[in-house]
Amino acid sequence: MADATLFRTCPDTGLPVHLPAQRLIKANAVAGVLALALGGLQGLMVALTRWPDLQLLPAEAFYTMLTGHGLNVLLFWIIFFEVAILYFASAILLKSRLAAPNLAWVGFVLMAVGALTTNYAVFQGDSSVMFTSYVPMRASPLFYLGIILFAVGALIGCFIFFATLVIAKDEKTYEGSIPLVTFGALTAAIIAVFTIASGAIILIPTLLWSLDLIPEIDPLLYKVIWWAMGHSSQQINVSAHVAVWYCIAAMVLGAKPLSEKVSRMAFLMYILFLQIASAHHLLVEPGISSNWKIFNTSYALYLAVVGSMIHGLSVPGAVEAAQRRRGFTRGAFEWLRKAPWGNPAFAGMFTSLVYFGFLGGISGVVMGAEQLNLIMHNTLYVPGHFHATVVAGTTLAFMAITYLVVPLIWRREIMFPTLAKWQPYIFGLGAAGISLFMMGAGTLGVSRRHWDINFTDAALSFSYPDTAFLMMALNGLSGLLAAIGGVMFVVIVVSSILFGKKRGDDAAETNPVIGVGGGQAVASYGSEGTLKLPGTMILVGVFFIAFFLYYWVNWKYLSEVWPLS
Amino acid sequence: MAIFPPEKRIWWKEPLHGFELVWIGICLVWAIVMFGTMIVWHVIGEQNLSNTAYRIDPDVFAARTEAMVTQYTVREEGDTGIPVVHPPAGSDVYLQASLWQWYPILELEKDKEYRLHLSSIDWQHGFSLQPTNINVQVHPGYEMVITLKPNKAGEFGIVCNEFCGIGHHNMLGRIYVVE
Numbered sequence: 001m002a003d004a005t006l007f008r009t010c011p012d013t014g015l016p017v018h019l020p021a022q023r024l025i026k027a028n029a030v031a032g033v034l035a036l037a038l039g040g041l042q043g044l045m046v047a048l049t050r051w052p053d054l055q056l057l058p059a060e061a062f063y064t065m066l067t068g069h070g071l072n073v074l075l076f077w078i079i080f081f082e083v084a085i086l087y088f089a090s091a092i093l094l095k096s097r098l099a100a101p102n103l104a105w106v107g108f109v110l111m112a113v114g115a116l117t118t119n120y121a122v123f124q125g126d127s128s129v130m131f132t133s134y135v136p137m138r139a140s141p142l143f144y145l146g147i148i149l150f151a152v153g154a155l156i157g158c159f160i161f162f163a164t165l166v167i168a169k170d171e172k173t174y175e176g177s178i179p180l181v182t183f184g185a186l187t188a189a190i191i192a193v194f195t196i197a198s199g200a201i202i203l204i205p206t207l208l209w210s211l212d213l214i215p216e217i218d219p220l221l222y223k224v225i226w227w228a229m230g231h232s233s234q235q236i237n238v239s240a241h242v243a244v245w246y247c248i249a250a251m252v253l254g255a256k257p258l259s260e261k262v263s264r265m266a267f268l269m270y271i272l273f274l275q276i277a278s279a280h281h282l283l284v285e286p287g288i289s290s291n292w293k294i295f296n297t298s299y300a301l302y303l304a305v306v307g308s309m310i311h312g313l314s315v316p317g318a319v320e321a322a323q324r325r326r327g328f329t330r331g332a333f334e335w336l337r338k339a340p341w342g343n344p345a346f347a348g349m350f351t352s353l354v355y356f357g358f359l360g361g362i363s364g365v366v367m368g369a370e371q372l373n374l375i376m377h378n379t380l381y382v383p384g385h386f387h388a389t390v391v392a393g394t395t396l397a398f399m400a401i402t403y404l405v406v407p408l409i410w411r412r413e414i415m416f417p418t419l420a421k422w423q424p425y426i427f428g429l430g431a432a433g434i435s436l437f438m439m440g441a442g443t444l445g446v447s448r449r450h451w452d453i454n455f456t457d458a459a460l461s462f463s464y465p466d467t468a469f470l471m472m473a474l475n476g477l478s479g480l481l482a483a484i485g486g487v488m489f490v491v492i493v494v495s496s497i498l499f500g501k502k503r504g505d506d507a508a509e510t511n512p513v514i515g516v517g518g519g520q521a522v523a524s525y526g527s528e529g530t531l532k533l534p535g536t537m538i539l540v541g542v543f544f545i546a547f548f549l550y551y552w553v554n555w556k557y558l559s560e561v562w563p564l565s
Numbered sequence: 566m567a568i569f570p571p572e573k574r575i576w577w578k579e580p581l582h583g584f585e586l587v588w589i590g591i592c593l594v595w596a597i598v599m600f601g602t603m604i605v606w607h608v609i610g611e612q613n614l615s616n617t618a619y620r621i622d623p624d625v626f627a628a629r630t631e632a633m634v635t636q637y638t639v640r641e642e643g644d645t646g647i648p649v650v651h652p653p654a655g656s657d658v659y660l661q662a663s664l665w666q667w668y669p670i671l672e673l674e675k676d677k678e679y680r681l682h683l684s685s686i687d688w689q690h691g692f693s694l695q696p697t698n699i700n701v702q703v704h705p706g707y708e709m710v711i712t713l714k715p716n717k718a719g720e721f722g723i724v725c726n727e728f729c730g731i732g733h734h735n736m737l738g739r740i741y742v743v744e
Contacts, residue, residue, distance in 0.1 A: 059731060059734065060731055063728070063731065063733075128731075130728050134688075134689050134727070136688055136689075136705065137689070137728075137729070137730065176576075177576060218706070219689055219704050219705060219706065219707075220704055258582045258585055259576075259579050259580075259581055259582055259585065260576040260577070260579065261576060262581060262582075262585050262589070264576075283614075284700060284701045284702050285702045285704065286618035286683075286702070286703075286704055286707040286708070286709035287618040287620075287704075287707050287709075289616050290607065290613070290614075290616055294600070294604065298596075298599065298600050298603070301596055301597065302595075302596035302597075302599055302600055303596065305592075305596060306589070306592040306593060306596050309588070309592045310585075310588070310589060310592065313584075313585060313588045314585070317582070317585070365599065369599065369602070369603055370603045370606075370614075371603065371606050371610060371612055371613055371614070373700075374612060374614060374699055374700060374701070375698045375699070375700065376700065377691070377700040377701070377702065377726075378691045378693065378700055378702070378726040379693070379698075379700060444696075444698075445693065445695045445696060445698040447691070447693055447724050447725070447726035448726065449726075449733070450724075450726070450728075450733065450734050451734040452734040452735075453734075455734070455735070455737050457734075457735050458734075458735040458736070459645045459647065459666075459735070459737070460642070460645065460647075460670075460722070460737045460738065460739050461737070462695065462722030462724065462737055462739075464695070464696075533582075533584060536584075537584055540588060544591065544595075547595075555602070555606075557698075558610075558612050559610070559611070559612065561612055561697045561698055561699055562612075562694075562699060562713060563611035563713075563714045563716060564611075564612055564613070564614070564615070564699065564711050564713045564714070565611075565613050565614075565615060565711075565712045
C-alpha cells in the first residue's frame with residue numbers, strides 16, 4: 001500500500017501528489033526543455049541558412065545542424081515531455097503512487113545518456129545523416145546506439161505508466177473508469193510501445209551494420225520499418241497533445257467532453273489505425289503496390305482522420321459548453337471572445353488546436369493521398385506540414401500545460417507574467433509562419449534538406465520561381481519569431497523554477513491558475529447534450545469548407561503535371 | 566471535468582450530442598470520398614505512379630545506361646562533358662542517379678511516351694523534376710519504370726531532393742523537351 005508520508009495534498013486541486021512521481025515529472029520536463037532549447041536554436045540556424053540572402057552556415061555545418069535539430073526537438077524534447085505527461089496522467093490524476101520509481105529513474109538516465117550520446121555523435125560531424133538516417137548512408141555507431149538507449153529508457157517509462165494504472169486499480173485510488181486525459185495518455189503509451197518496438201527492429205540491425213557485423217540492409221525494407229517508428233512516434237504526439245488539450249480545458253474552464261463515449265472512441269481509433277501511416281513516407285517508392293499504398297496511407301479508410309476530426313469538434317465544443325454554462329451565452333461567439341485569452345495555458349491550448357487542425361491536419365491528409373504525394377514528396381511541403389503538427393500543435397500545447405505544471409507541481413509562481421501572456425501568441429505565430437511559408441515553397445517545388453537553392457556550385461543550372469525565394473525569406477523571419485517565442489518560454493520557465501516566488505497554500509484563492517470551481521466542483525460526468533453549440537458548429541463548418549476546397553485544388557494541380565503511369 | 570473520472574459509471578450509455586452525431590456522419594462520408602478518389606484517379610486520372618519495379622544490380626543498371634548513352638548521344642552539354650541523349654520516341658530511357666549527378670541529360674520529344682528507368686548506383690536520391698513538379702524516390706538496387714509523356718516543351722531541371730551527403734545541393738540534372 002501507499003506510504004502516506006510520500007504524499008502531499010495539492011492546495012490548488014485537492015489532489016494527493018506522490019512525491020517520487022513529482023520528482024520524476026520535474027526531471028523529465030527539465031530534460032525536455034533543455035533539448036527544446038538546444039534543438040530550437042539549431043532550428044533557427046537552419047531557417048537562417050535556408051534564407052537565400054543570408055545563408056548563414058556553410059554546407060557541412062548546415063547538414064550537421066539540421067540532423068541535430070530533428071533529433072533534439074522531434075525525438076528528445078517531445079518524448080522526455082511525454083514521459084512527464086505519462087507520470088502525471090497516471091500517478092497524479094489517479095491519486096496513486098507511481099510504480100517502481102527507482103526503475104523509472106533508470107529509464108530517465110538511459111534516455112539522458114542516449115540523447116547525449118547521439119548529440120555527441122552528431123557534433124563529431126561524421127553522422128550528418130539527417131533524422132531519418134536512410135541506409136546505405138552511414139552514421140557512426142554511437143548515433144544509432146544513442147537512439148536505441150533513449151528508446152529503451154522511454155519504453156521503461158511506458159511500462160511504469162502501465163504498472164501505475166494496475167496499482168491504482170488494485171489499490172482502488174479511483175472509481176469507475178480512468179479519466180479521459182489518462183485514457184488519452186494510455187493511447188499515447190500503447191502507440192509508443194509499437195513505435196519503440198519498430199525502432200528496435202530496424203535500428204539494432206542498423207547499429208550492427210554500422211559496426212560491419214551485418215553486410216547490408218535493404219534500403220526499402222529500412223524505410224518501411226523505420227517509418228513505423230518515425231511516423232508512429234508522431235502519433236504519440238497527437239494522442240498526447242489531444243489529451244493535453246482536454247486537460248487544459250478541464251483545468252482552466254472546468255470543461256467536460258461533449259460525451260465521453262465519442263471522445264474515447266476517437267482515441268481508440270488512433271490505437272487501431274494510426275500505426276499504418278508508415279505508408280505516408282513510401283507513396284513514391286519503387287516496388288510497393290498502389291493497393292498497399294492506398295489502404296495504408298488512408299489509415300484504412302481514413303478512420304484515424306475521422307478520430308482527429310471528432311476531437312476537432314469535441315475540444316472546442318467542450319470549451320464552448322463550459323463557457324456557456326458560466327453565462328457567456330450571447331451570440332455565437334461571446335464564449336470565445338470572453339475566453340481567458342490572457343492565460344497562457346488556455347491561449348496556447350486553443351491556438352495549438354486551431355493551427356493543428358487548419359494547417360497540420362488538412363495538409364497532412366492532402367499530402368497523404370497516394371497520387372497527390374507525387375507533387376509534394378520531399379519538397380519543403382513536408383516539413384511545412386509537420387511543423388504545423390509538431391511545433392504549432394504539439395510543442396505549443398506542451399508549452400501551454402507547462403504554465404500549469406510550474407505552479408502546481410513546482411509550487412512556484414510564473415515569473416514575468418506579461419511576457420508569459422504574449423509567449424504562446426509569438427511562438428504560435430512564428431510556428432504557423434514557418435509551416436505556411438514552407439508549404440508555399442514546397443508547392444513551388446523547392447526541395448527540403450537543401451543547402452543552396454541557387455545551385456551556385458552545380459555543373460548545370462536551374463532556378464526556382466522568384467516567389468519561392470520570397471517564401472524562404474519569410475520562412476526565415478518566421479523562424480526568428482518562433483525562436484524569440486522559444487527563448488521567452490525557456491527564460492520564463494527556467495527562471496520561474498529557479499527563482500520564482502514560492503506558491504503559498506492560499507494562492508489558490510489569491511492567484512488561481514485553475515478555473516474557479518475548476519477542481520473537484522466539476523468532477524462530475526454529465527452529457528452536455530442539451531446545450532446548443534452554434535459557435536463550434538460554425539468553426540467546424542469553416543474547417544470543413546477549407547479542407548474540402550484545398551483538397552480539390554491540389555488534385556487540380558496534380559492534373560496539370562506531365563502524364564505518367 | 567475530464568481530469569476526473571466520470572461520476573456516473575456507465576458513461577457509454579450517455580446519449581450523444583446531436584451535432585456530434587451529424588459531424589461524425591459528415592466525417593465518415595468525407596473519409597469514403599477521399600478514399601474513393603485515390604481509386605477513381607487510377608481509372609480516370611493521368612498522373613498515377615507506376616507499379617512496375619525490379620530489383621537490379623547497380624552494375625547492370627549502369628551498363629544499360631551506358632549502352633543507351635553510347636547509342637543515342639547527340640551532343641555534349643556546353644563544356645561540362647555531360648552527354649545529351651536523344652533516344653527514339655517510345656523507347657526505354659535510363660536515368661542513373663549517383664553521388665552527385667543525374668546521368669545523362671535526356672532530350673525527349675513533346676507528347677511522346679517514354680519508358681523511364683530510374684535507379685541509383687550508390688545511395689538513395691530524390692528525382693524532383695522542376696518546374697512541372699514530379700517527385701519520385703530513387704533507391705539503389707531497385708529500378709522503377711515509369712511511362713512518362715512530357716506535355717510541355719522546354720528545359721527542365723532534375724533536383725535531388727533526398728539528402729545524399731555533402732554534395733547533395735550540387736546534384737542537378739536536366740531534361741530537354743523538344744517539339
